Amino acid sequence: MSTDAGDDGVRKPLLHTGSWYRMSGLGSRQSSIMGSSVQILRESISIYLCVFIVALGPIQFGFTCGYSNPTQYEIINDLGLTISEFSIFGSLSNIGAMVGAIASGQIAEYIGRKGSLMIAAIPNIIGWLAISFAKDSSFLFMGRLLEGFGVGIISYTVPVYIAEIAPQNMRGSLGAANQLSITIGVMLAYLLGLFLPWRILAVLGILPCTILIPALFFIPESPRWLAKMGLEDFETSLQVLRGFDTDISNEVNEIKRSVGSSSKQTAIRFSELKRKRYWYPLMVGIGLLMLQQLSGINGVFFYSSSIFQSAGVESAKSATLALGAIQVIVCAISAALVDRAGRRVLLIVSCSLMTASSLVVSVAFYLKDPENTDSILGVFALVGLLFLVLGFSIGLGGVPWIIMSEILPVSIKSLAGSVATLANWLSASVVTMTANLLFTWSCGGTFLIYAIVSALTVVFVAFCVPETKGKTLEEIQLSFR
Secondary structure, three states, X not given: OOOOHHXXXXXXXXXXXXXXXXXXXXXXXXXXXXXXXXXXXXHHHHHHHHHHHHXXXXXXXXXXXXXXXXXXXXXXXXXXXXXXXXHHXXXXXXXXXXHHHHHXXXXXXXXXXXXXXXXXXXXXXXXXXXXXXXXXXXXXXXXXXXXXXXXXXXXXXXXXXXXXXXXXXXXXXXXXXXXXXXXXXXXXXXXHHOOOOHHHHHHHOOHHHHHHHHHHHHOOOOHHHHHHOOOOOHHHHHHHXXXXXXXXXXXXXXXXXXXXXXXXXXOOOHHHHHOHHHHHHHHHHHHHHHHHXXXXXXXXXXXXXXXXXXXXXXXXXXXXXXXXXXXXXXXHHHHHHHHHHOHHHHHHHHHHHHHHHHHHXXXXXXXXXXXXXXXXXXXXXXXXXXXHHHHHHHHHOOHHHXXXXXXXXXXXXXXXXXXXXXXXXXXXXXXXXXXXXXXXXXXXXXXXXXXXXXXXXXXXXXXXXXXOOOOOHHXXXXXXX
């Protein structure tokens, strides 16, 4: 690129900023008007476009999670599977996600946030095709593993990308879009599964990632990743995200200082993880993401139909769809609240409501007469489950991912993020594999265990989790020193 590019406009590589962006007059940004309504509108449009596109990844994530629920009996009958084989099919996505989680941090570190999402999209597409054409369990299992691998990368990369591009006053609400998109994907799988054969449903699963790959070329790469990699176009990326009339000099300087301090030491020894600036955010990230799953929410969603049948609910599939719809509505409300109420408040309210709801469900199952399907206690169990999902959706569903993407130091983000994401998927696998056995043992006892975990999460949040609302990523990292 010529040295007079600043006069003629700046065109940046397709990989980093998107070829349709054109900037001119970079030197004039010093005289821009920060508070103008025009600037806010431009900033919002640019940011929302980026979030809308990368949200296709979490929609794929949710569709994968929700697919096995409405298709269970059809797949078992068409392919002659046993219940055990279908249970393996359901759990293979978690195993694939654990592998993807291990690789996610390094992939996102070396080829960028956009590049890692492109890589994640490919196995998802191949996986859905394998499932849709499956004639036996082998293709079915292979497809589910590939989907899980892609989902494992998506689950780390999307929250990190959103946190790195968002202004500090919008980071929470935009970060909550990750969980909202997952719930939309789950609900779509539940809804379409009521009407479509399982093979057609699998073909539709290809759509989010098929759209995602070309759409990624039209949004900028994370400016913080570009700066860390020593690429000068991080300023271009940031200017596109903030609006062409915005003075970004202060944010540019903060990013340079943060990157400069982290690049003084390129490798972190395990012995140095004993320092509070490393172990504390890592402990908070891993703790929140593990407790999120150990609350039992995946067990509830994977086996919601059988839980509703045990509770005496006649239309179990409709009740499951209602759970999905509640998740979407409450996640949308949570997205509007997270930058106002704060992360800690939402987490405490969320986990307290989950504790109370799990206790209600537990008591209802303990007291319910198995022979009496019309018992009022069955209604209490249904209401308790609905409030359990409501509580999860308002805080514990999305906020841990937001906090994880905010608090991990730049120097260990790739490794620590992979470890935290792996811990999440490992916990999800434990819950998914044990939930059916626990429900067979005792539905009341199972929900009592989940209530205890939710209560412990309240204590963990109250004493260990810092508030990150209204702080830049650089300020958050400095607070741990």
